[in-house]
Amino acid sequence: MFESLSEKLSGIFDTLTRRGALTEDDVNAALREVRRALLEADVALEVVRSFTDRVRSRAVGAEVVRSVTPGQMVVKIVHDELVAMLGADSATIDLDAVPPVPILMVGLQGSGKTTTTGKIAKRLTERGKRKVLLASLDTRRPAAMEQLAVLGKQVGVDTLPIVAGQSAVQIARRALEAAKLGGYDVVMLDTAGRVTLDEALMAEVAEVKAVTQPHEVLLVADALTGQDAVNTARAFEDRVGLTGIVLTRMDGDGRGGAALSMRAVTGKPIKLVGTGEKLDALEEFHPSRVANRILGMGDIVSLVERAAETIDAEKAERMAQKMRKGAFDLEDMAEQLAQMERVGGMKGVLGMLPGIGKIKGQLDNANLDDRLFKRQRAIIMSMTPKERRNPDLLKASRKKRVAAGSGTKVEDVNRLLKMHRQMADMMKAMGKGGRGGLGAALGN
C-alpha cells in the first residue's frame, strides 16, 4: 500500500529534516514537490490544493519547539494534515440498532462487492459473535447469487434461499423477514452491480434502501481505479446516500489516490480496506497509522509530539523568572488571562489551589466571572505594544481610546490597570519571598 507515494515523500522530507534552518522558500519548494507527488498518486486536485494551503499556513506560523529542527516540525504538520485529510478518527461498522441490523452493500460490478460481503460476514461472525444472514439481490445474474451462496458456505454463514423470478425489493423484504424469524443479528444485502453507473442501477438501489432502511450503506470501490472510485462514491452518495466506504485491492495500490481523496471529496469515512483475495484479507482503516505508513516518519512525529508537551512548561518558567524580577507587564497579564481561560476560567484555576474553600465567599464577592477575563483581555489587546509594556503611558486620552477600542468604559480600563498593579506588586512580593497572597491581589 502507498509504496510509490511513500517513497517520494520520504525523499522530500529526508532532505528537509537534515537542514538546520528553513526559509519560507525552502518550505514552499518542499510543498511544491509534495503537491507533485500527491497529484502523481492521483489524489483529487481540490484535495491536494487545500492540503498544501493548510500545511503552508501552519508551517509559516509555527513556533519551532526547542530540540527539534524546523524540517521535523514541517513533517509533523504534514502528518497531522494527512490524518485530517484521511478523516481523523477511525470509523467502524455500526451495529448499534435493533436486530436484525440491515447492511446494504452497493458498488460497481467487479469492485469486489460480493467478496467483501463475505469478508465482512466472516468478521462479524468470528470476531463480533453475530449471527449473520446474507442475501444477493442480483436478479440479473444468477451466477452472482450462486457466488454468494458458495461464499456463505466458505465462511460458515447462512444465505437466503434463492427464489427465481423475484425482484430485488421482494428479495430484500423476504431477507428481512427471514432474519427476524431466524433470530439473526445482522442481514447483509448484496445489491446488483453494473459495469458502469446508470440510472436504472441507482433507482433500484434507492428503492431497496427506502424499503429496508439499512443501518449501514457501504460502498465497495476498487482503489486501483483511483479518481474513478472517488467519482463513483460521489455519485452513490448524491443519489442513494452512504454511511461508509470499503476500498478493495489496497494490496496492489502503490499510489493511494482513492484512499487519500475519498474522505475529503465525499465526506464519508473509509471503514474497511480489502488487502487481498483471501477471505480474511480485510483491515480496519486507521487514519493515523495510514499517515505514518505513507510518510514513513513515525519517529519524527512522536519526537515532535513529546517536545511540544514541554513548551508550555518552558513558557511557565519564563513567566516565573519575569515575576521574580518584578517585571510583570500587561502583555504578561494578557498571557495569564488567556491561560486561565484555557484551564477553565477563574473557578478552574482556584479549584486547583488547596485550601481555597475558606475564602470562597470572598471570591464570589469579587465578582470574578469569566466574561470579565474576556473583557480584560479585550482591553489589553486594544492598547499599543508600547502601552502594554509601560502602563504608565496610559493617561486620560489614551484610556478613552482603549475603552472605545474594546467596547468598554474608562472605569473598566482603570479597574484593569488597578488589578494589574496589584498583581505586579504581589508577584514582586512573592518573588522576594514575602507573603502577598491571593487576598492582596484581589484588593482585600
Ligand code: GDP
Ligand atoms: P463484484 O463483482 O463486485 O461482486 O466483485 P467480486 O467480489 O466478484 O470480486 C472480483 C475479483 O476481485 C475477485 O477475483 C476477488 O477475489 C477480487 N478481490 C476482491 N477484493 C479484493 C482485494 O481486496 N484485493 C485483491 N487483490 N483482490 C480482491
